[in-house]
Amino acid sequence: MQLGNRLIIGLGLAVALASVAYARIPQDSPKQDMKDAGHATKNAAKDTGRATSNSARRAGHKTKTTSKKAAKASAAAAKPVVRIVPEETPEERRRQAAAQRESEKNSRQRVKRIETRTASIDSELAALETQLADPATYNGPTSEMMRLGQRQTELRREKEALEAEWLEIYETLEA
DSSP states (O other), X not given: OXXXXXXXXXXXXXXXXXXXXXXXXXXXXXHHHHHHHHHHHHHHHHHHHHHHHHXXXXXXXXXXXXXXXXXXXHHHHHSOOOOOOXXXXXXXXXXXXXXXXXXXXXXXXXXXXXXXXXXXXXXXXXXXXXXXXXHHHHHSOHHHHHHHHHHHHHHHHHHHHHHHHHHHHHHHHHO
8 A cells, every 4th residue: 555655656746847847948939930940941951962962972973062152042942931911901892892793794794695696506507407408408519518517517516615605604603
């Protein structure tokens, strides 16, 4: 029993000493953290240069040694850049809303033009199919039959492209 109590007391004492020792360790400030990060970057740049020159020497090549300015430049380039983004002013929000409305208006107008053109293509395709269904077309010149077939293919392709564009615009309007 006494051994168990001593063990518990010993563990409690060890935990207390550890917490006191931890509390005395000075914590790094953000400024110190940034300094350490800069040193780490600078040292990494130097180590990379050393590794490159060592491997080049082993291969029998001559290398240029990096200068202190080059090491500082690479360390400065690696530092994080903090940018403060200002909040939008009410005027900017109104401008953006107006631009959004204008864009939607243009998209709706384009959708109407596409729908109008698709309807005219449909009527022209129907007329072409009626001509191609007429047996007299095949008794005439071959060039006329070829022209009708080519026009039909062109109209179908144009209609496909317009429908794809219509779908894309409509999806952006619905979003």
